[in-house]
């Protein structure tokens with residue numbers, strides 16, 4: 001069996017969904033499981049709904065209507081007549097969502113989040129599987145919540161592999177086109193859970209692992225895994241093949257093509273992962289497999305903007321020791337600040353971090369009691385895997401380098417644009 005993943009961008013409109021059909025025609029769809037995300041930016045739109053719900057905002061209803069309108073337009077573009085049963089099916093899903101909003105009593109934000117945000121995937125797969133049947137492909141729509149079982153950590157649920165494995169082995173039919181939702185699971189009480197934002201790649205890997213699949217293909221709007229983001233680098237080139245190890249490293253440093261959790265289950269069973277273009281599905285794309293690195297390595301560039309460089313030094317000239325460092329890290333964790341680079345010397349300690357939730361001000365108040373705190377906002381962190389002089393020059397040119405760290409394979413530079 002092959003597992004295919006189509007992300008939000010690939011199904012953002014009727015054109016995109018028709019294109020999924022074309023891809024399947026070209027690459028085959030027998031004995032395939034499709035894992036599909038919410039359409040376009042639906043997950044973000046549903047996050048707005050959730051926010052409005054908790055804020056008791058007057059915009060709540062209109063934000064729901066917006067999501068409805070968007071999907072309705074897609075339905076109208078795909079199916080000639082409104083009598084098609086998919087209209088009722090999608091309408092019922094929206095009614096369920098509205099019923100939940102009207103009757104929910106739980107004040108637990110993360111719980112409510114998962115119950116609501118999941119409609120994005122439930123609706124997208126309903127539309128997609130109806131469209132494939134409409135076009136004459138026999139499909140089986142699977143509610144992923146009957147397969148992927150998790151703990152009750154809403155918004156970041158942990159997979160119960162044993163139960164999941166049993167469900168998948170027993171109930172996924174071979175030899176047909178199966179369509180299911182990415183990103184979702186369910187807990188012991190059958191409440192919906194989610195695996196973390198952008199988690200659909202991971203879903204594909206979970207199914208592949210449990211099915212002993214032949215391969216996983218992630219269909220993207222780029223030709224495959226590139227050595228740099230073509231939006232920021234001229235001459236970005238496609239990596240024809242990379243090892244799991246290299247892919248994990250790239251994902252770790254922030255390359256966004258593959259969700260970092262995806263690789264581990266695949267690597268364990270040595271299931272190859274392909275990243276291919278949904279525009280040119282017959283091109284080979286990138287193959288991620290065991291020991292597949294091409295040598296010599298191309299330098300790979302990963303850019304993280306909007307970082308914060310913090311330097312802590314001791315007030316009384318004492319050393320910064322393990323004890324301080326573990327305390328500092330506990331604070332970063334507590335304030336949900338992600339550390340992307342660490343450098344320390346005897347009396348100072350520098351970190352480049354991402355403050356997604358804008359908590360640094362509060363953290364700084366605590367740190368300043370014990371340390372002298374210096375920081376630079378809005379800096380950029382460049383990581384170059386397999387760097388060479390020319391690659392280093394590319395990122396340092398016309399910039400002020402605030403910090404640099406070099407190891408055998410990887411060079412990281414924190415810069416301020418000047």
Ligand code: ASP
Nearest residue numbers: 037043183197198199200
């Ligand atoms: N729809 C979810 C998200 O946007 C999951 C995914 O796309 O992978 O985060």
Ligand code: MG
Nearest residue numbers: 008037038043
């Ligand atoms: Mg998405």
